[in-house]
Amino acid sequence: MAIREDGYTKLFKFISYTIIVVASLASLLPFLLIISASLTSNDAITKYGYHFIPTEFSLEGYRMVFRFPQDVLRAYGVTASVTVVGTLLGLLCMTMAGYVLSRKDFKARNVFSFYIYFTTLFGGGLVPWYILITKYLGWMDSFKALIVPSLMSPFLIILMKNFIKSAVPEELFESAKIDGAGNFRIYWQIVLKLAMPGIATVALFLALHYWNDWFSSSMFINDTHKYQLQFYLYNVINSSNFMAQMGVSTGVSLSGDLPSESMKMAMAIVVTGPILFLYPFIQRYFVKGLTIGAVKG
């Protein structure tokens, strides 16, 4: 009997593992297709379509992406520094805002909460925003235009506030006060430590936002040296789309080569690569933060 049961268990294990393996492989397929296409020669793609195994192996796509290596690297640098600076500054601002709004002894907290919430419902729209930044603040072609507008996001502030509320019990503030801690010390030494999982979540959101941002570059940056990576690459694609669509009817001739299918795929790899590594890195903080909360809370 026992042996037979083992057989069943084995069978069950076999089946369930197979299903899991197949399912996880299936979810990898699209990514594999992109990698394979990025390694296929462009002619082969136009002729035979996409395949999982490159029909004609070639690094042409990557060569096209990096044909002006210093441009790509510079754009990488811009995006990386904007992401780092923006995320750190943004976290500082938003945790402070979240902390202040979570303190019950802050009288005007409802007014401020509403003020922040209000902006999610009613926005000025694109034109006033554009005028504000270019005309009144004079941030055209400045990194400030890339970083500052996204520093405080209402959604993330509310998330932060709720997280601090649940992670830091009210009594903790009182006992810290009795021990002689000031407001900033409470924030810096207690709240920040306890709210680590929440901070990790917000940091991830924020970093992704900065990494994927191309719109700010598109609107406010004229200087090619300050393009963000996403915009730099997106623009290359758009130029070719323009050529294909408008070029026919307008007779506008654009110099330079067309980016190819394989180049688009190579771009996708180049762009998503680094941010993929952020997930496991942040994940560590998730776990750590959760356990800290469990033990001390």
Added chain:
Amino acid sequence: MKSKASKRLTAAAASMLTLALVAGCSGSKGTDSATGSAAPAGSPTASSATGIDTSKKVQLQVYMLGNAPKDLPAVEAEINKMAEQDLNATVKFNYTTWTDWDQKYKLLLSTGQSIDLIYTADWTQYQSYAKKGAFLALDDLLPKAAPELQKFVPQDYWDGVKVDGKIYTIPATYKEFVTGGFIYRKDLQEKYNLPVPTDLASYEQYLLGIQKNEPKMMPIFVNSNVAALHYSYMDLQKMIASNVPYGLNIKYDDPTHVTSYYGSKEMLEELKVWKRWQDEGLIPKNVLNSKDDGTNIFPTGKAASIIGDNPTKFNDNRMRTKASHPDWDLGYSPYANVTKIAPPVHPVHNGFAIPKSSKNPERALAFYQKLVLDKRYNQLTEYGFEGKNYTVDNGHYKMIGTSETNGFPREAMNGWAWRNPQYMLFNESYDNVKKIFDELDKYQTPDKFLGFAEDYTSYQAEKAALEQVEKQYLYPLYAGLVDDVDKGMATFMEKAKQAGLEKIQAEYTKQWLVYCKEKGLK
């Protein structure tokens, strides 16, 4: 990075200072005596033709579409050196890039940013912006600030760009044709002894021949934008322009007689042609899902023909095909051979306007005159530095290196609008295009359609609804995918009428007839 930039800045500042010393007096017409007397006597006054006040130094903001070339800073510095001397002005060339350019264009004009020159074209909605008052009327400024330019551009060009009787843009004078035609594989046509496609009937024979002999090739390239088929059909039917919207029928020879094409017998005939082509297997079954933009179909040997492309496109395709397969060849037969109608591009097609927000319209105009008429300015901004970016070989333009290594390929600044036929340099391969242009010249007729700008504010909702209906019910008909054509067209007409087709057509016709009267079209 930073130190480099600041170094460059100091260098630029230093060179500007020295320049100011050397040529300080050139522009000032005695109004500003301080700089005039300080400058060494005898320095030649570079520009005295302009009757404008250049005593104050200004920076002009020029906005263009597209991407800035890599060597722009060097070119800009050189231009500034000259402009400083001639007009006491420096210039900054700004580019919108092709990403969301239409949105940015709108922002640039609507937010009152200080811009001195901006690119205009029919496809940037020049007429509607001019009507809204975004641009400065140039009629009074021209004789004062750019008299030579005014003489240089022919009067009918100036008339062509007028909106409500005023000039708002400076049209380009280079004449080119963007009319359609068949591009086909000449080597295959000769090999299998197929007819040369000139009209639809011979084209169909050519396609069938290709299908028989080269079963692996697509006989004709079409993608989800199947209206391209329809447009070519319209061109061959001598319509005033292939892209007359809303299914209106305006013939080139009789523009004031407007009828509805949608629902007409002619349309039924056309749709039956597509149905036949679909049945013969000439149009691919999955055409409505195809997103291939068709740029590489010839060099890869994927397709054997394409319709509706202009001579420049043809030449580009031919060069690229020859580069990868020397034994292949492409042929081109313009529709004009059959229709005898070949309008060159309308003057509004390329131009530069001065927005209302400009602080220095006179200087901007004077600078633009330099850009067009001064050979140094013109060739530098079109082709870069001779010897560094290009060489002139036997009267032909020759790029140094490849487009990847060269920081300023031909016309990299997108200066389509200030092309000056006298100073233009062409690639050797361009001779073919010129030959086609010469051929088209024989049939040259004025463009009657492009100068017209519709105002669709009163039927915007209907327009959007109609576009939806066209996509859903008409495109399958163009692709020949509907079995019963009569019934398919009836359904389409019913839906189109529900969407408000009649209202759109009536309103559009009204505006069009007013335009015809204004321009004296008959």
